[in-house]
Amino acid sequence: QQQVKQSPQSLIVQKGGISIINCAYENTAFDYFPWYQQFPGKGPALLIAIRPDVSEKKEGRFTISFNKSAKQFSLHIMDSQPGDSATYFCAASSNTGTASKLTFGTGTRLQVTL
């Protein structure tokens, strides 16, 4: 059972454009929604995260939009650059229970072209 659904699987954006990656979740107990960025041959690295008490969080060119009622959240990369080419994973977790563990989406491979 996939609890976090991510789309698209791959994305090609021109330099300077906006990259948008979407995720949807099922578990209403989720209360932490991070995005991870992974470059080839490397492990994922935390990019930006949001909690459901806010609808948007911005850090530089990266913005998370959160829609609690629709159980959806998205990553927007403004002014996309070739250096942003990587695989992006959304994730979600709940802090209830013995250990809060991240459930990851299936990933989006982003390619930013010149």
Added chain:
Amino acid sequence: NAGVTQTPKFRVLKTGQSMTLLCAQDMNHEYMYWYRQDPGMGLRLIHYSVGEGTTAKGEVPDGYNVSRLKKQNFLLGLESAAPSQTSVYFCASSYRGSGYGYTFGSGTRLTVV
């Protein structure tokens, strides 16, 4: 400040062989995790630990065992490797739960032939 170190980085095993993957962190994190990454399937949790001497099953634990004898180390064992275990394995650690962010290692690429 190494963060999370995984060894080895690459390994080829024959079906039925055993091996141990080592994960070491120097950040004094309580929680540690083992994930596998397969094309189109994202990162799936194999086992995790909430502290020294503790382990628990994740989403895909079959065929794997783990041990956390020391706080800084988390070992993943394959007793009898199968081709279905061909994957890239990532170890991660966090201070407490996921809300503190995970720090990942650089991965171990395992091929079982």
